[in-house]
Amino acid sequence: MNTIGKYLLGVAALILMTNCGNNNSNSNSGAMSSSKAEKVYVAPGEHDEYYAFFSGGYSGNITVAGLPSGRMLKEIPVFSQFPTSGYGYSEETKPMLNTSFGFVPWGDAHHPDISQTNGELDGRWIFINENNTPRIARISLETFETEEIIELPNSAGNHASSFVTENTEYIVAGTRFAVPNPQRDMPISEMKGQFKGPLSFVSIADNGRMNLEFQLNMPGFNYDLAHPGRNKSHGWFFFTSYNTEEANTLMEVNASQNDKDYIAAVNWKKVVEYVKNGGGKKVAGTYAHNVYDEKTHTATSTMKEGVISINPVEVEGAVFYIPIPKSPHGCDVDPSGEYIIGSGKLSTDLSVYSFEKVLKAIENKDFVADAYGIPVLSYENTIAGVVKQPGLGPLHTEFDGKGNAYTTFFISSEVVKWKLGTWEILDRQPTFYSVGHLMIPGGNSRKPFGKYMVAMNKITKDRYLPTGPELEHSAQLYDISGDKMELLSDFPTHGEPHYAAGIRADLIKEKSKKYYELSENEHPYAAKSESEATVTRNGKEVHISMTMIRSHFSPDNIEGVKVGDKVYLHMTNLEQDFDVPHGFSIIGANTSEILVMPGQTKTIIWEPKREGVWPFYCTDFCSALHQEMQGYIRVSAANSNTPIKYTLDDE
Amino acid sequence: MKSASIIMIIGSALLLGLFVFPLWSIELEAPQYPSGIGMNIHLDGLQGKEKHDLQNIDGLNHYIGMRKLPKADEMWEFSTFPKVIGGMAILGIIIGLLGLFKSISPKWFLAWLILMCVLGILGMYDFNAWMIDYGTNLDPKAIMKMTDADGNPLSYKPPLFGTKHILNFVAHSYPSIGAYMMGFGMFLTFVAFWMGNKKVKSLKA
């Protein structure tokens, strides 16, 4: 009774304590006026409230930061080789960077977008596009690793991408640089009417697998940005285009002549139906589809051939153009799906279109012209309102879910808050300097988390301690929970973040993987225990399956390798605990080190060029005896007959 | 006598909880293990608190030369203890049933409790002896050979009951749910004896 009594008392005390704790935290968060420093301060050991995923632009990768602190949490390699982990260097991940042009070690990553269910962020995956060699990647938000990359044939400048429909049915990829489709040798000056701007639609299966379903072979304008319809406009996609002049040289002048360019409104559900009924025709197009398998820890690259191409004119009532002033860039849809905001970057006004009016204009066949057979709706009959003189160089708009919109202005370097429906300007705050995209976590979905807004700037100049001519880009964090935006902090971001995606941390952090189960490792060269470690020769190839555990390799002495061999080092980390990676590197390797997570197998190739006894070691300070985590490989002359021998502790 | 016998049955049946819940829990804390690492001691073997805790404890212990934690078939206790506890539970239930239908003397209840206490003490003694061996019988080739202030080899024996600092770890060793159920069950058998005894006395009076 005594013990039980104490036990019960203990439970009661615990309940009491937790209750007290709750009361305290409630009263804390209820405090009205906390300073800016307090708002961004995340105490040591505490977690940020939001994840923010910044595209790396020319780094080709994604960096993950916490908000509100702005602390960088991770860089996820996507389109670029990454020696930190061995991504793109290891045998398992090299196929991820395969394309129809061969191995492409670099990419230009622009627009991350998180998967959605019913228009709300669900935190399963994040997608990102590659602009230069058109590709889309899918990254798991359990492992924070790139799991799949699909190339987009017949496209060029994959900028209007990778935006997700509200049940993650499709991702689109536009063509920013109109090109001959199919590609052919022809005079550049004959581009007009000859070039095309295909819009690719990639479907997403329940397990995340991407499939290139069809390409809408649009007239050769430059499709710049896109946004899927939300809520009532679900089933539609909107793309901005510039260079409707179809100029091919000195574009800054020649592509800025038309008073209006177009937003393309695409009823993708209609197009999907058309394809389902056998519409479209298969055209040439070679593309790589690369998939990483978490069980074998290995990616495979498949080269695919052919894609269904659709002539937009042939799908009744599916594709329309809406005129928009002066070379638009951003194209955004508000959470209700009613308003489509087009930012003419040379215009001084913001044009907001009404989805209902667009539908009505289509119904009434209220067309003012046609462009290569695609009906052009009238500007006057589709416009919902104009935000008058908000600033200079409007680019992108996000929403707070409370009826307000926030638009960036590159030239006047500011964010302007305005009201949907009344078009009245509510507030403006400077950015430092020349803001491109902005991001409100969930701000392009049906349900934005309208607490913070991040401005991503193109120019840094004097915001931080100088670091020579080349600077990281600068971001600013604003509190948008009140009537006025409040600038909270500045923080540097890696590469050139074009866009970012943010999500409440609790939607991801609980399911974040801690390590891989060794028992589920299906890598063909995995050594799942020290007794399974082997060295085998197959002609000039030597396969070494080696294990790593605190604090030794097994085997750690290897003989019988010869000059001119191709040595595959298959490294398996036997640890089964959180945050115990081991690294591997060997002198003279022309690849990179590899960082192997617990339960994982990674392979790096070493081609020894000289006789000798060459050391290898663990690159990650894994334990108190990390310095001792090392070994030797003896390399004999090419014609020697040193037998294969491998030991640990001379056994 | 009827209610006393029922309490006797319930009390001894509570021992069966040990077949589901752990007897003892040892939890290790260190800065690098913010959510702790530890094991539950069940009647029939050890279990990590998290999936790979036993392996990770072994991994840590290899630096100081401790043996690997025993598998179920490596200690006779893990096959004997379930038999003893199962047998005692059945015996207690039978005595309770006899009390219910044959009205045997409540002294049988006390006898069961005394036997249970003796077995319990023997069990604890054995457990402690194993921990002393496990914590002091170290590999002479240990990577780290730690000594105390007097130069004697450090003992890594976890406490039998309580909290103790061992190098960078704080070890907490306490009974777990199964043991609480057993303790409460034993208390109930004492209540059964006391109630039965009072009833017998009042009948005699």
Ligand SMILES: [Cu+2]
């Ligand atoms: Cu290591």
